[in-house]
Amino acid sequence: MSERQNQYDIGLDKTPANYVPLSPLSFLARSAAVYPDQFSTVYEGRSFTWHQTHERCKRFASWLAGKGIGVGDTVAAMLPNIPAMNEAHFAVPMTGAVLNALNIRLDAPSIAFQLDHGGAKIILVDPEFSGVITDALAQMKGPKPFVVDVDDAAFKGGKRIGEIEYEAAVAQGDPAFTAILPRDEWDAIALSYTSGTTGNPKGVVTHHRGAYLNAVSNILAGNLGQHPVYLWTLPMFHCNGWCFPWTIAAAAGVNVCLRKVEPTKIFELIKQHGVTHMCGAPIVYNTLINAPDAPKGDAARRVVGLIAGAAPPVAVLEGAENIGIKLTHVYGLTEVYGPASVCAEQPGWDDLPAAERARMKRRQGVPYPLEEGVTVIDPQTMREVPRDGETIGEVMFRGNIVMKGYLKNEEATKEAFEGGWFHTGDLGVLDAQGYVTIKDRSKDIIISGGENISSVEVEDILYKHPAVLFAAVVAKPDPKWGEVPCAFVELKDGASATEADIIAFCRTHMSGFKTPKAVVFGPIPKTSTGKIQKFLLRNEVGSVKAISA
Amino acid sequence: MSERQNQYDIGLDKTPANYVPLSPLSFLARSAAVYPDQFSTVYEGRSFTWHQTHERCKRFASWLAGKGIGVGDTVAAMLPNIPAMNEAHFAVPMTGAVLNALNIRLDAPSIAFQLDHGGAKIILVDPEFSGVITDALAQMKGPKPFVVDVDDAAFKGGKRIGEIEYEAAVAQGDPAFTAILPRDEWDAIALSYTSGTTGNPKGVVTHHRGAYLNAVSNILAGNLGQHPVYLWTLPMFHCNGWCFPWTIAAAAGVNVCLRKVEPTKIFELIKQHGVTHMCGAPIVYNTLINAPDAPKGDAARRVVGLIAGAAPPVAVLEGAENIGIKLTHVYGLTEVYGPASVCAEQPGWDDLPAAERARMKRRQGVPYPLEEGVTVIDPQTMREVPRDGETIGEVMFRGNIVMKGYLKNEEATKEAFEGGWFHTGDLGVLDAQGYVTIKDRSKDIIISGGENISSVEVEDILYKHPAVLFAAVVAKPDPKWGEVPCAFVELKDGASATEADIIAFCRTHMSGFKTPKAVVFGPIPKTSTGKIQKFLLRNEVGSVKAISA
Known part of the structure; x- marks a missing residue:
């Protein structure tokens, strides 16, 4: 009887009262309304409240709209983890446009490719990258974006190459601008190019629905609670900082911005602002662990760290605890909005010997709270591999925290979603607990x-x-x-x-x-x-x- | 340019890999997979793990499907807060059917009306209510539902009036049954009749999307974290226990079931199971506060209590703290899945004098974390009232945590959603902080x-x-x-x-x-x-x- 219309289908349609597209823009609006005077952002002596951040985003969105930016347009950003980069995660989608966050370590040809491919109409540029952006613009084949300089008093050097400075644009904007919620929660919110090692990178398109759900998933997986104090050790350009700009807005937390990963600075900020959470690749934690001035024992503040980017070595898992950082291992890719699996902690792990605990914690784990599935599948048969910890298959995801697809690349999109799962290209095993452990990228297996x-x-x-x-x-x-x-x-x-x-x-x-x-x-x-x-x-x-x- | 098709709309469609309807059924599947051996439910010497609960739900769903229950059918339940009632919140929707939880205090004519109006094909009955259900069935005008008795060793009396006992049905079911995710997240999950004071009650239809989102909202609003131990002081029949069956599955917590609100029993369960969270109307907390054996001071375990149903009197807010219960005031109605606003705590409240703190906390507050809006509106102009704490208007909600509408009552549905907001019928004011305070139901205002x-x-x-x-x-x-x-x-x-x-x-x-x-x-x-x-x-x-x- 599944196809007939039933009594629950009649006269019970969507209306503006009971259906609103899911979008992380709602998180900013709520935090600004409910916690207007609480800090949203601190950076180098500057700070903003949630009311101010909301207003600044609306102003900049209004300025963008005035420049003709609207639904389906692309706005690029070449920025470190400064307040403007966080704001861009809201201001750009407020106009209906899509944020293309550029990897700040890229060279000019790669940037030129992305700006051409994504069709960026505007680009925000930090002075540190004025040189490479100047080169990239010169190398572009198509129309060049309008350049907005984002000055930073904390950075000496570089130069202005644009037609307006960010604060001037913000000042020109209208704080009464009405943010456009997406017509459809499936509408694109961000475009992020994967750092492919061969050929041209692919443009991963994510949507409002996924950004909303993964922002909440981060709160649940990392136990952020309300008002976390989040240190920006993870680049915001990297899968939109794993959705954390939206997560911190949803949790009404504080963004402690950080231009560069420097251990002394990090320990200072942790102490000064009472940092509760941070994210990063093993290299970030390794750097902190090996820093001579790392506070240890009672001197260390307790911080929860999410770690991903590579299976964390045992030494990192153990070392982090010695400097006060309790790590939760998460795993994902740009195609799944950053982390979409988590090595969910089981009761009793804290009582295990350190090496055993580390062995447990370095697995990639299980689906993120609001992701439907992650498992290991034989790509030939599309069947899950046995839970023997040995049979290697491909790690695959499915659910709402999976990209729309690759921009202007229907073939790659189709291939990635073959058989109803997103194929990561990572090889792994499933153990008896159903936890995924990655063994290697296909090409990292050595056959001897x-x-x-x-x-x-x-x-x-x-x-x-x-x-x-x-x-x-x-x-x-x-x-x-x-x-x-x-x-x-x-x-x-x-x-x-x-x-x-x-x-x-x-x-x-x-x-x-x-x-x-x-x-x-x-x-x-x-x-x-x-x-x-x-x-x-x-x-x-x-x-x-x-x-x- | 908002209507043209843009590059982000092309070749980036929904596929089974990147789109799954939101449904709280996913929470049960995940908790069963990730935390199979952790307790899901404890009740009167019985306990189940998440694996067992999942299996029991699949078995009962399979039995229901075998009885012909499928998409759009209605299954009613006349049950107290026992494990079977929690299971019904999953087993029924697993077949595509809709759960009609009946208020166990209702009289036979009201029940007969609801069974006829909702078209229940099966009803689960606790022996305590065998008499009233027998009468109700006799008074029905349409076809009578098939009766399943749900025996309870903890209840003496009543009798079996059905054709099968619940445990036998569960035993007959297939644990390999595949739960049906809704075809569309807008599909109905529950039908709950409002306890109208005049005329026949209205059947509030809620959907999977809203149940999913409010289940998560509860975690965020109540700071449940992972693995809360939740005491069932709130009736599960009441707006589906404010969505808490789904919330506790999402948080992989423990359902501490409770047949009847009795202070001595409650204090015992809090201590025995380490209860962390509970919900209830002021009357529940008032009963606990005034119980002679209430543990006080250091003897009291710290519990977080959500309170709603009426503006909590100052004496309740203060009294609860004396017995270890820290209250968070939430507000809602059946039409918004139970609570959909929260008196969000602001920093510093804990330092206020008790009376002032209570004054702050008894406001109905701001939108729930994943609800779009709650405010006070002049129903004539549909404009928000001034934030003066004095101008009275109607409290209205909008967002994804708002019902589909009233069953077979298009006129009432249309009226309720007039102007793009759900009209609560409660009168309130907005203060300078944007918090809603209810002054009265329309008919409770006294004009002297x-x-x-x-x-x-x-x-x-x-x-x-x-x-x-x-x-x-x-x-x-x-x-x-x-x-x-x-x-x-x-x-x-x-x-x-x-x-x-x-x-x-x-x-x-x-x-x-x-x-x-x-x-x-x-x-x-x-x-x-x-x-x-x-x-x-x-x-x-x-x-x-x-x-x-």
């Missing part, structure tokens, strides 16, 4: 003598060596075995170790075939978000000499 | 000599009198003044006061014209949910003699 070696597993052992700060393992082509593991190691300041030391250490902790056959010392290249750039190491690996194979 | 008197205001003063347990003020027709206030007062056990005492007390606290001109002592009639039944008092008031006017 027909045996699969997880580079993550080998890296994890390397991180246990007391001298190792960062480690990455990639496949090195080998005439006999096909591939062998090659380790790249960055040592801690003042520490020392030889190739033989490292290999001997590994050999006592893993099977011989998994032990790296070569160790290269030196700084390891990382993306702006702390992901190790293995593709650069792979380019290098051909010239490395293996000591044995 | 042309001056409006808020009966709530007068009642609040009466509650300050140390001998008063309950108070209600209604208009008494008066030849000179049109109307005068008449007070009905129920005294505390062992306390005494005369009419002259009460009037003298009032006179020192309010203007003369507001002072009650008559006081009637005796038990005050209340609904099963603790609302004072003023219409009964109004019937009585004609025969009361005023002492002066």
Whole structure:
């Protein structure tokens, strides 16, 4: 009887009274109305209340609208974690337009590609990036965006390259501007390009509905409660800061802005503002753990940290606790609005020995509170793999916290959603508890003598060596075995170790075939978000000499 | 440019990978998957885990489906707060059907009306209500529902009147049953009749989308965090227990079931299970506060209580704190899924003197976290009233936490949603902070000599009198003044006061014209949910003699 019309379908339609498109813009409006005088933002001696932030967003939105920006237009931002970047997450969608947050570490050709592809009509530029943006604009093929400079008294250098400064635009805007709620909650809110390692990046389009739901999911997964004090260690350009601009508005918290990840500054801000929550890749926490001035024991303030971007090494999970940061491991990708799975803590974990607890916590876990599903699937059969912790399949998501698709790329979109799931390209296993653990990106599996070696597993052992700060393992082509593991190691300041030391250490902790056959010392290249750039190491690996194979 | 198709509309459609209808059924599935071994329910020596609850719901849903129950059908329940009632909130919608939870205090004619009007095909019956249901079935005009008895070892008496017992049906069901997610999140999930005081009650139809969003809103508004231990002092039949069956599933908490509100039992359960949260009308808290065995001071466990149903008297707000219960005042109606506004606490309130704090906290407040709007509007102009704390208008809601409408009553639905807002029928004011305060139901305003008197205001003063347990003020027709206030007062056990005492007390606290001109002592009639039944008092008031006017 599922197709007939029933009594609950008649005369009970949507009306403006009982249906409003879900949009994170509602969070800002509510916090401004309910908590007008509470701080929304602090940064370098400046601060704003929720009323002020709301008003500034409406003013800037009104200015944008005056420049012709409206539904379906693109506004780009090349900004660090400053108040204007947070405001752009509201002001741009208030006009119906889409925010294209640019990775501030990108080079001019990549930026030019994104501005052309996304069709940005306006770009906000921080003086630190005036040079690269000038180059990018010169390299664009299509119409160039109108440039708005966003000055920052806390940054010395750079120059103005635009036609107006942000504060002047804000001042010109009308605080009585009425934000446009999306016609449909499926309307786009943001465009973020994935940092592809081959070919041109893809433009991930997200929608108001997903942004709304993941903003709330963050509150639930991170136990943010009301009025968290959130430190911006995670770049806002990175998957819209995992939706946290919208999350902090929903929780009426405080955005503690931060231009650059510097341990001394971070510890100072944590203390000064009573920071309760932060996010970041392992590199961020690793940097804090290894900072000589890290407060320890009773001196450390208790902070909840969400960590993602790579499976957190055991040393990071343990080390963070020593400096007061209790980590929750989350996992996701730009295509799922940042984190969309969480290693949900089970009762009793706190009583486990540290190593065992860390082993539990470094799994990628289960669906985020408001995400429908994450699991490991055999992409051939589209069936879930057995819960044996061994059978490798592809990690896949489904639910409302999944992108609309890739901009102007129907083929890639179709491929990504094949079989009713979003295919991450990450390889993983399911354990008896139903938790996902990522073993590798497809291309990070090393196949040696027909045996699969997880580079993550080998890296994890390397991180246990007391001298190792960062480690990455990639496949090195080998005439006999096909591939062998090659380790790249960055040592801690003042520490020392030889190739033989490292290999001997590994050999006592893993099977011989998994032990790296070569160790290269030196700084390891990382993306702006702390992901190790293995593709650069792979380019290098051909010239490395293996000591044995 | 808002109507043209833009680049974000092309090739970016909904797919099963990125769009799933919002439904609270997803919360149960997630908690069962992530926290299978944690307790979901405890009741009288029985307990279930989330895995078991999920399995029981699937089994019962499968049994229902086997009986022909499917999309758009109605299943009624006449049950107290026992595990089966919680399970019905999932098992019924798992088949696509709609749960009609019946008020267990209703009489046979009212129940017969609801069963006929809603078209219930199956009814779950607790033995305590076998008599009234037998009568109701006999009085029905249309086809009678199939009766399922739900036995309860904790209840002595009653009898089985059905064709199968609930546990047998559960046992017959298939635990591998696949729950039907709604075709559309706008599909109905529940039907609840308002306890109208005149004419037949209206059937409020709610949908999956709203149930999902308000379930989450409860977590945010009540700061439930993860794994709350929730005591069922609020009837589950009342607006589906304010959506808390779904909230507790979303938070993977524990449902501490409770057949009857009894102070000794409640204090015992709070201690035994470590209850963290509860809900109820002022009458529930008042009963606890006045219980001789209420634990006080350090002996009291800290519990967060949501309170609604009537503006909580200052004495209740203060008294609850003395027995360890910190109250958050919420407000709503069946039409808005239970609570949809909250008196959001502002920093600093805890430092205010008790009376001032109570004054702040008894306002109805601001929109629930995921509700779009609640405010006071002049129903003639549909404009918000000034924020002066004085201009009376009608309290109205809009957003996603508003019913689909009234079943088979298009006229009432249209009227309720007139002008794009849901009209509550409650009269209130807006203050400078934008908080709504209810002054009265339209018919509760007393107009004396042309001056409006808020009966709530007068009642609040009466509650300050140390001998008063309950108070209600209604208009008494008066030849000179049109109307005068008449007070009905129920005294505390062992306390005494005369009419002259009460009037003298009032006179020192309010203007003369507001002072009650008559006081009637005796038990005050209340609904099963603790609302004072003023219409009964109004019937009585004609025969009361005023002492002066």
